[in-house]
Amino acid sequence: MNSFEKRTAMRIAGVSIVLASVASPISWFIARERSEDAIVALATEESRHLIEHVNATDLTGPEAAARANLAARSIIGGLFDIAEIYDARGQRLAEAMTKDGVAVESSLPHHGKPDYTVASYDSFGLPGQRWVMRVFVPLRKSETDPDGPISGYFEGVRVVPEWQKGQIFASSLSVALMVCLASLLCGAALYPVVVRLSADNERKTRQVLESQSALIDALQRSERELEEKVSQRTLELQHEQIRTKELLHNILPVTIAEELSASGSARPARHESVTILFTDFSGFTQTVSAMPADRMVGELNEIFAAFDDITDECGVEKIKTIGDAYMAVAGLPEACSDHAQRCVRAALRMLEYLESRNRTSAFKWSLRLGVHSGPVVAGVVGKRKYAYDIWGDTVNIASRMESAGEAGKINVSAYTYDLIRNDYECEYRGKLDAKGKGEIDMYFIRNAKGPRPA
Known part of the structure; x- marks a missing residue:
């Protein structure tokens, strides 16, 4: 292996390592985000079904609070540890919590009255290595009409259990490792291709350089000659402009000549x-x-x-x-x-x-x-x-x-x-x-x- 091949191998290895070190965390983060999105989507869909089942999408009338309480109690214990239901004005009608929900409720960040129009979620950590996902879902009487009026709001908090955290971590880690391995394998596969292409390119480059050397010399000579001609013509033009200006000043007053030169006319x-x-x-x-x-x-x-x-x-x-x-x-x-x-x-x-x-x-x-x-x-x-x-x-x-x-x-x-x-x-x-x-x-x-x- 000659010095060029050694340098090439080291550079490809370095690039592969850098690519793996950059791509692996990114892929791990993306895999984790997708896992969170899947959990939130499932939890949100199930909650909507339970809310619709007890007719809690209609939060008007004297029975609105009762329906909201029934829906909140039905939701907790499954995918959510805290369930809160608000009417269309943002007033909380019902709240239900599991034991885990009670443990984290005081640590959750508070917010004002809900006024959002699309579903979203937050994912964050709490003291004690607790991982929490919080969903925000606007309720409509007809879920088939995404532009319909909002009848209320559902907010749910899920304390992610240890087994699910481990599952998400393992899934994300496997994706990151596969991306890292793929980056390293790509570097190994590219090495012989790069060496061969570099050898061909070196040979062709020498041929091109040799064939263009004379052309470059000729162009440089032409450029020097052209610069000399341009300088000479520019000097002649400047002298001619001076003579023209002097002649114009001999014919016209200076201020009139300058006005005529600037605008093409004199008032x-x-x-x-x-x-x-x-x-x-x-x-x-x-x-x-x-x-x-x-x-x-x-x-x-x-x-x-x-x-x-x-x-x-x-x-x-x-x-x-x-x-x-x-x-x-x-x-x-x-x-x-x-x-x-x-x-x-x-x-x-x-x-x-x-x-x-x-x-x-x-x-x-x-x-x-x-x-x-x-x-x-x-x-x-x-x-x-x-x-x-x-x-x-x-x-x-x-x-x-x-x-x-x-x-x-x-x-x-x-x-x-x-x-x-x-x-x-x-x-x-x-x-x-x-x-x-x-x-x-x-x-x-x-x-x-x-x-x-x-």
Whole structure:
């Protein structure tokens, strides 16, 4: 016997012993329960026959107590040592006991009025090595109708005699021993089968392992290659997502871009107080008439890129460029109380930038700037090539401020002037005609009062 067979024999023997030690008490307990069930069933059936014989199932009327007493005395001495009969309300009508019943009656657990609907029993031990079975039986006038009304209750106590205890013990023990022996015999019978199957399984396992070893190596190589490809694709996707997000933020305000990314749409919103800045190059057509197209685009790109930096630094949101016009707004999508000051600050810096650039550039540019404050509606339009735009009469008036202005100056409306007059010195121009809007009070920004805000 090799080491494997020794281990197998020991394990099977151990399992058989454990199985026998577990199954034997269980089988002993089940055999005892079945013996008790048989005794209780017989006693209950006989008691019902005696109760029906004396017509004690009908516990109404003046003779109910007499019939109950007769039934109780008839029951004791056979299968029961104590017999108690109750009426339907749970009042005890009769009680009878044998000598053994009297001996144990004081040790029995007491209970309230009976109210059960199905028969049951208890089995327990009492001091003095006494074994007692107690049955509880609801009485019905017609035992063939299990759902009929209950007419009373019968409770019986049987003190199990020594001979019956020995009989039950011997029967249960024999069943337990047979189960134990069967468990051990099963272990002995299984040993050669397990050894043979294990030998076959070992041989087949070696064959399978040898045939799958190369496959496992190939799968591991494929897995590594796949992981590398997935990591590379994931990294590329992350970079692409970052680029897409940055591109979207260049097109739309950050809060609008995030709302659009999260829900697929951006709700339009009305903003009651914003300030709009328009710029336009004076004499643009004459300036670019002799300029190559690529140079013109380069000039505009350089200037508008600088304007983008200025608006970002001043807290102004660029809306769009239209030809040589530049449009921006302050006070949306997030409201702020200094939207007019932000736009004027950005306009002054644009003029400073253009003046500085003109000193070194071959092409000299002149810029008109217009600013107006008021309510607008803002939102995203289209389902492709998204555009964040603003609408309202405020936009039209801001455009008129630019067209009614002069090169190198910032023209503002009275509404904007009212918001900035404590911060900037302005020159009143009077009521000037604005196309389609009639006469409007206009002002030129001269300079800031006190130190210029950063």
